[in-house]
Amino acid sequence: MQNHYDFEKFEKKWQKDWDDKTLYKAKNKDEKDNYYVLEMFPYPSGKLHMGHVRVYSIGDVIARFKRMEGFNVLHPMGWDAFGLPAENAAIKHGNIHPREWTWENIESMKEQMKAMGLSYDWDREVATADPDYYKWTQWFFIKMYENDLAYKKEQPVNWCPSCDTVLANEQVVNNRCERCDTLVEQKELEQWFLKITEYADELLEGHEELDWPERVKTMQKNWIGRSEGMSINFPVQEIDKELEVFTTRPDTIYGATYMVLSPEHPYVDELITDKENEDEIRDFINRVKNQEDMERTSPETEKEGIYTGSYATNPMTGEEIPILIANYVLMEYGTGAIMAVPAHDQRDFDFAKKYDLPIKAVIQPHDKKEKLDGSNMKEAYSEDGYLINSEKYNGLNVEEAFDKFANVMEEKNIGKRETNYRLRDWLISRQRYWGAPIPIVYCDQCGTVPVDEEDLPVLLPDDVEFSATGISPLAKAEDFVNTKCPKCGGDAKREIDTMDTFVDSSWYFLRYMDSNNQKLPFSNESAQDWFPVDQYIGGIEHAILHLLYARFFTKVIRDLDLLDEGEPFTKWLAQGMVLKDGDKMSKSKGNVVDPSRILDEYGADTARLFILFASPPEKDLEWSEAGVEGANRFLNRVWRFIAENIDDIKDVDVSKINLAQSNLNEDEKELHRKLHETIQKVTEDVSERLNFNTAISAIMELVNELYSYLVDNKKQLNEELLAFVTEKTLLMLAPFAPHMTEELWHKIGHKSSIHRADWPEFEEEAAKKDEITIVIQINGKVRDRVDVDANISEDALKEKVFKQDKVQKYTEDKEVAKTIVIPKKLVNIVVK
RNA sequence: GCCGAAGUGGCGGAACUGGCAGACGCGCCGGAUUCAAAAUCCGGUGGGGUCAGACUCGUAUGGGUUCGAAUCCCAUCUUCGGCACCA
Known part of the structure; x- marks a missing residue:
């Protein structure tokens, strides 16, 4: 046996062998017991990047470990295959269809995944751009339409001028397109939406059961942004209508001294009763409407407003209060109108100061003697307190007042x-080609009609011009557009x-649970077997987008009675990024490390081992070529140990060895x-804590121990023990370095795969120490150590400790105030 | 501005429940092997101090709780992430 580890000689061989034997079929x-472990599937860009290598390595270790523990593991992979890059490539190069581009990329990425030795059940592979798949995406859409969860509506929407399509709110980050970083524009368009808001509360509550x-969870919570309050109606005599506001502070209603509308508010036109200044008012409105969104919604932007000339009645006080229009009220939130309480809201306060509007304090801080006075306040007071200047409600505290006012206003029908x-x-329409067509037909007679289920999938036509024009390329595909109404059969x-x-x-x-099902997206039985996903792994960048949508879909599908559970991912590990020189790898920074080079140079096992060893999975990982070499060196060290002792280790039937009884x-x-000790640590690190870095370092320690044993006992080796420990070491290393351990496993005489072998069993008795080292502290400082019998009594331990020379020295002429004994660890003597 | 996470040797990181700070790896230094080198094996490696030891300082900074703090509490600084005129 050669004493140098040469991955090229066997990695491909074993990959093929595993494939041939369908070793990883679920x-x-x-x-x-069934176990479902899943990594987020990739967009088929054509090449794996280091982030992929990391996430798939993590998932693969878990999958392999769980199999060795005896679970029936579902570990599938697929392709998020629809999307803009394919279409953009087609536009740019002209001679390649997005379908071709996508499937070619899938092939090459799959090849790279296989080269990594990932243990997927490829029979379950899915691609979202496959008609077999998107048929069911369309089917879900129709189900949602039938259940009033999908609707079409005209409203201002986010438009990315570079991607030539609309975007969901979740896809806009700091007013820029999440994909291409272009500034987003607003357009008034009629678009399809999914009613995710219907599930807002459930999406919040569901967090509690999630690991x-x-x-x-906090990010999602903030995104959903639930706030409890009241809607209150303020009558406006001039137009004989009521203005509805939303407030979280109905308790401050006695302090509402004016109202503010968003310039987009539908009543704005009628409310401009100050005809003298009408031009000025309209100029103002237009100016604000044309303000860049970024500027408009920034808290730093100065608050500006203008009087309308109209007045509303505060329904609790009966007071007439002026109505203004201002840039700081957004039409998108609440009702687009607010009651302004300048004494207790900083924004209203700033605005009131600027336009000299009255400030009336109605909440008095509990701990202040002198009464708050609106005329001399320096800033708004928004903390807890009790009511003042609120007639018969004075003295109630904020919380009581909320309830009281809510009841009163609901009774009087003023608010609720x-x-x-x-x-x-969720805005789901996209004006682009490479996606699943929305299965809807528009008929002059019958209106909007969903496609019949039997007629799914609505196939994406092949022969289409892809140029991005802001209107879906499908518009020009006449064979596609012109159809018959599913209801009446007309054009x-x-x-x-x-x-x-x-x-x-x-x-x-x-x-994945049932990927070949032709009758349903998946069967109920398969869901019984596998759902929910036990362990999900993927990037934190999907914390809101994908993970919120997937949770929403799961709840809808549950309500369609296809699932029993409403949460798809019991546990989620958010893996960190792979950095180079402290920065995210990117083409523009020129710091990209290509995984295929690493795989060619060092092999899959080394790449996997390094990436798992360098950092705990949830933290960012700094790429280090020296670190990769270290991982390679370690694998070599394991290989060499076996090569050098192969005669002692080979063909020993470890299962017959009982070390507990041998002397x-x-x-x-x-x-x-x-x-x-190592078995215990590795098992816990891999299964509970998912800390693969410390699991690997524990195996390294064990290998170091094997080498020292060899050096110290050259003449008299216990071959049985050596074979036993070596074999268990290989088993523990198998999930991390599947190829090399498989090769060595066969070299030491096994005929079947190491990946079908059992995980080593921990024996508490064997891990016990006879003698332990106790640390001796004097006044909390370590002064000495003493070896004692592991079962020593506390009194005997104390006696022994006080006999130590060092202890004598430090306690001489001093009074021992206290002796603290921590069993099996330490004795601390406090002296004065 | 608000919310959250983090800050430990030259570097990546470990210390899981308050109990030996720096496991493991990288790097560096020394030794063995070699004609020599690579590879490998063995040993050392937080700072100060010393012939060596004793000793001493040390987990972003300042304080606190405790017999004992990287770990808990308070304040401050720095970095990263999320949200941001949300009524």
């Missing part, structure tokens, strides 16, 4: 309790927009002990 209804990073959300419905036209690709990825984890000498005992 069977539905296995007698074993997800807390910060991610209401909950508002920041979350908007009709198809919807030409396609669906947001986030719709495709909102249910792919369900299709081991001290060194042997120590090695055996270390083995079991």
